[in-house]
Structure formats: structure tokens, C-alpha cells
Amino acid sequence: MTFTLTDDSALLQPITIGANTARNRLFMAPLTRSRAQSDGTPSDLQVEYYAQRASAGLIITEATAISQVGNGAYVNTPGIYTDGHQEKWAEVASAVHAQDGLMFMQIWHVGRMAHPDINGAESVAPSAIAAKMLAHTPGGKKPLPVPRALDTDEIAGVVAQFRDAARRAIDAGLDGVEIHSANGYLLHQFLADATNTRTDRYGGTAENRARLTAEVVEAVAAEIGADRVGLRISPGNGAGDVNEVDTVSAYEALLERISSLGLAYLHVLINPDAPEFGIVRALWSGPFVLNTGREVETSFCELENLADWGAISAAAVGRAYLANPDLIDRLRTGAELTEPDVATFYSPGPAGYVDYPTLAPTA
Numbered sequence: 139m140t141f142t143l144t145d146d147s148a149l150l151q152p153i154t155i156g157a158n159t160a161r162n163r164l165f166m167a168p169l170t171r172s173r174a175q176s177d178g179t180p181s182d183l184q185v186e187y188y189a190q191r192a193s194a195g196l197i198i199t200e201a202t203a204i205s206q207v208g209n210g211a212y213v214n215t216p217g218i219y220t221d222g223h224q225e226k227w228a229e230v231a232s233a234v235h236a237q238d239g240l241m242f243m244q245i246w247h248v249g250r251m252a253h254p255d256i257n258g259a260e261s262v263a264p265s266a267i268a269a270k271m272l273a274h275t276p277g278g279k280k281p282l283p284v285p286r287a288l289d290t291d292e293i294a295g296v297v298a299q300f301r302d303a304a305r306r307a308i309d310a311g312l313d314g315v316e317i318h319s320a321n322g323y324l325l326h327q328f329l330a331d332a333t334n335t336r337t338d339r340y341g342g343t344a345e346n347r348a349r350l351t352a353e354v355v356e357a358v359a360a361e362i363g364a365d366r367v368g369l370r371i372s373p374g375n376g377a378g379d380v381n382e383v384d385t386v387s388a389y390e391a392l393l394e395r396i397s398s399l400g401l402a403y404l405h406v407l408i409n410p411d412a413p414e415f416g417i418v419r420a421l422w423s424g425p426f427v428l429n430t431g432r433e434v435e436t437s438f439c440e441l442e443n444l445a446d447w448g449a450i451s452a453a454a455v456g457r458a459y460l461a462n463p464d465l466i467d468r469l470r471t472g473a474e475l476t477e478p479d480v481a482t483f484y485s486p487g488p489a490g491y492v493d494y495p496t497l498a499p500t501a
């Protein structure tokens with residue numbers, strides 16, 4: 139399949155997102171690829187992979203854990219909670235910067251999606267409700283355990299871990315962080331009514347369910363500057379068996395609370411035809427990044443239209459960047475887009491990771 143973006147396309151124009159300027163509006167969505175070392179330290183392959191994709195307006199890294207307990211959903215996912223993690227991320231950031239790229243780290247706690255065979259620890263969540271799903275552990279597929287509900291007085295510690303992870307990301311030279319409050323992981327588990335049955339100030343009302351994400355955003359913004367902080371949400375996304383009944387109120391409460399902070403951007407994974415899209419869009423006046431999750435055939439045309447109308451500030455695409463390190467060049471020239479190979483999304487080693495072809499240089 140091919141798609142051409144002309145030089146005057148809205149998606150190819152630069153955009154200021156807080157403290158940084160992205161050279162185009164096609165951002166690379168966060169993609170877990172399981173190529174880190176077993177202790178969460180990034181690998182040399184990751185340095186190469188991200189450098190290959192530096193022409194994206196913004197690279198949002200794969201979800202990167204803020205703690206060992208928060209790092210247990212999949213094997214070989216990276217962390218940002220030790221000096222060793224930070225040192226290797228610094229190498230990744232400088233390889234991307236050497237190509238004039240811009241890079242935010244997505245920071246993550248998996249909550250109840252953790253399996254003890256993966257993190258060597260426990261799994262924690264707003265409430266002791268298991269996701270009815272299987273974890274891919276080194277010993278095969280196993281049901282996810284019932285998580286331990288976090289005590290009220292433990293929650294400040296989780297907020298501090300997000301803050302410390304953000305500090306480490308900046309100290310490693312990344313340009314900012316994206317707080318992962320989407321796709322059924324810890325912060326989304328607090329937002330969602332089906333997974334959060336707490337009766338303290340972190341559960342019950344919409345404001346209470348939004349409180350943890352809001353506190354994390356505020357703490358991270360105070361630490362590194364709001365203009366280096368993005369936030370990802372996915373209202374109504376049932377990933378991780380989260381299955382919200384009320385897909386609106388907690389997001390309204392969240393956006394109302396944080397809208398005046400001046401964040402770099404809000405990143406929303408949602409079908410733009412869904413009613414929640416219009417609701418969250420209306421509540422956000424800063425840079426708005428959309429990831430539709432639609433198939434490539436429809437998505438570029440739709441994203442270009444939305445950007446042209448000013449309905450979105452930028453678009454994030456995942457699988458297209460995964461399979462096309464030089465996506466921007468291909469779109470500019472109308473070259474054929476390579477299809478992603480699902481079998482190697484999470485497999486170890488370079489195959490399907492750093493060996494997707496780039497166009498031959500033009501004379």
C-alpha cells in the first residue's frame with residue numbers, strides 16, 4: 139500500500155509541544171518490543187532501533203517501568219529505576235539526538251497485569267480484582283493472579299516512583315516523558331470503575347478515580363516542568379480486561395483538574411468516531427495527539443483530514459513506524475509501505491526489529 143503526503147500537508151509541518159519543537163506531526167506511538175535485557179536495562183539493539191526511527195516528529199518510547207513491581211507484564215521490558223537503566227537510556231537518547239530526533243519516554247506501572255514469574259515480586263492494583271487473562275511467563279502461559287490492593291498510605295510512594303523515573307529520564311537526556319494512563323495498566327485501573335472499587339479518596343467518585351493520575355501528572359510536572367510532560371489516555375479501551383462502564387466521567391474530572399498545568403500534550407488512543415473523542419477533545423486546549431489504531435489503509439487519509447481541519451495537533455502511529463523506519467521519506471515520495479510482521483513483535487533478537495528495509499538513498 140502507498141500513501142503520499144505533499145510538502146504542504148499539515149502532518150509534515152513542525153509543531154511546538156511545550157519546551158520542544160517537533161519537525162513534523164507524525165509521532166511514533168509507544169511500542170513494547172521486549173528487546174531489553176532481563177534486568178530492564180536497554181540493549182544495544184534498542185539504541186539502533188530508535189536511531190533508525192529518528193525522523194519521526196517525536197519518538198515516544200515503549201512503555202518503561204518505574205519500579206520492579208511495575209515491570210511484570212511481559213519479559214524483557216525496559217525500566218528507568220536503576221543507574222544502569224539510566225546510563226543505557228542516555229546512549230539511546232544521544233543516538234536519536236545525533237539524527238536530530240526528539241524523544242519522550244513513556245513511563246509505566248503495569249499494576250495487576252504483572253505476574254510474579256516475570257517481576258519476581260507481587261502484583262498490586264486499586265482493588266483485589268484479577269484480570270481474566272493469561273500472562274506469557276518464561277514458564278508458559280499462566281493466569282494473572284489476584285493483585286494486592288494498595289493501601290491508601292502506599293499511594294504517595296507510587297507517585298514518587300513516577301516522579302523519580304521522570305527525573306531519571308530527563309537526566310538521561312530524553313526530551314520529556316509521557317505518563318502512561320491508558321490500555322489497562324495501573325493508572326487506567328484506577329480511572330476505571332470496573333477495576334477500582336475502593337472506598338478511600340482514590341475510589342468511588344469520578345474525581346477520586348482520577349486522583350492518582352492527576353497526582354502523578356502534577357508531581358512529574360513539578361519535577362521536570364509541565365512543558366516536558368505528555369499524558370496518554372484511552373477512554374473506553376477494554377485492554378487488560380479493564381472494561382469501564384462509565385467511559386467519560388473520570389476523564390472529564392482528570393482533564394478539568396490538569397488542563398491549566400500547561401502540559402506538552404495530551405495523547406489519546408481512540409476511534410475519532412467514538413463519542414468520547416469529542417468530549418475529551420473539547421476539554422483540552424493544548425496540543426492534542428491522536429492515535430486511532432485503525433488500519434494503515436484508512437488511517438493516513440483520516441489523520442491528514444483531521445490535522446487539516448485543526449481537529450488534532452499531531453498524530454501518533456505505531457505499527458507503520460515499526461515496519462517503516464523511514465516512514466516520513468516513504469510518505470513524502472509515495473513509496474510502498476512495508477507490512478509489519480506480527481510474529482516478531484515481541485520475539486528476541488534483531489529479526490523484525492532492526493532489519494526492516496529503508497529506501498535506497500536518492501542521488
Ligand SMILES: Cc1cc2nc3c(=O)[nH]c(=O)nc-3n(C[C@H](O)[C@H](O)[C@H](O)COP(=O)(O)O)c2cc1C
Pocket residue numbers: 167168169170171199200201244318320321370407429430431432433454455456457458483
Ligand atoms: C507491538 C505493540 C506494542 C505496543 N506497546 C505499547 C506500549 O508500550 N505503550 C502503549 O501505550 N501502547 C502500546 N501499544 C499500542 C500502540 O501505541 C498503538 O496504540 C496501537 O498500535 C494502535 O496504533 P497503530 O494502528 O498506529 O499501530 C502497542 C501496540 C503494539 C502493536
